[in-house]
Amino acid sequence: MLVIFNPAAGAGRRRRLSRAIDWLCREGLPPDVAETRAPGDARLIAADAASRGESVIVAAGGDGTIAEVAAGIAGSAATLGILPLGTANVLALELGVPLAPEQAAAVLAAGTRRLIHPGLITDEAGTQRLFVQMAGAGFDAAVVQGLDLGLKRRLGRAAYVIQAMREVARHPFAPIEAVLDGTRHRAGSVIVTKGRLYAGRHLLAPAARPAAPGFQVALLDAGGPGAVVAAALALPLGLLPRLPGMRLLPASRVTLSGPGVALQADGDPAGCLPARIEDAPAPLPILLP
């Protein structure tokens, strides 16, 4: 087992990593540990380990690290494991992976191997990027792109609230065109999600089935500061799916366009629209409770 640790993800991460490693060592399963030095490292380390025949490759970080490791092992025989050490850990919450390090380690030691279907973003230049939970275009992506990473490390999820307040005053709220399986829609913000949850434990798409192919697409009609404030108030109350102007539609192939509109994938910056979003060519084996 190889654990790929992102020291830049989440808070208190090194101590939480040690607790998981100690647990695995006590169980007679001491893993190798590799530490990332920069964005993109996790993918390279995972790809190298998978090509050498490593059977379980664990992403120790948040959703961004999981997506990188997933991209690195795609197409190999390796199985993905998760040690949730990120800020929001949405995929872990979605799939029921415990946040407590010892319990997450127990899933790595004796979990069940299941399949998930990551999403794949293709940009205008043909560059592809895998995601495991969701991709967002518009306001939330602008918040992610403007986020001060030092602030995120110090304040965790509160940094997103501060950045959202900064962004709302200057955001252009350009309209987005979303084509869902051939049907055209217009929206102020779009989230293409594999799962039900968003930004932590908050409900976004009740009909989503995280382990199934395809997506739920959340289209928020209105742009503008009022719509953002309404969504921000509805989110912690679990009312986002019922917000006036919110449409939730299933789709297996989504194209998004809007000049200069920001895109994020699993909470990390992912450039600008246009983008095509579909399932990755192959499902991914993952260790789950």
Ligand SMILES: Nc1ncnc2c1ncn2[C@@H]1O[C@H](COP(=O)(O)OP(=O)(O)OP(=O)(O)O)[C@@H](O)[C@H]1O
């Ligand atoms: N050594 C490193 N230094 C700086 N950034 C890194 C390093 N290793 C990985 N990264 C980048 O850190 C970013 C954030 O990681 P990740 O998403 O795992 O954590 P998080 O944002 O705290 O968690 P979550 O997505 O669950 O909120 C990723 O884009 C990843 O590429």
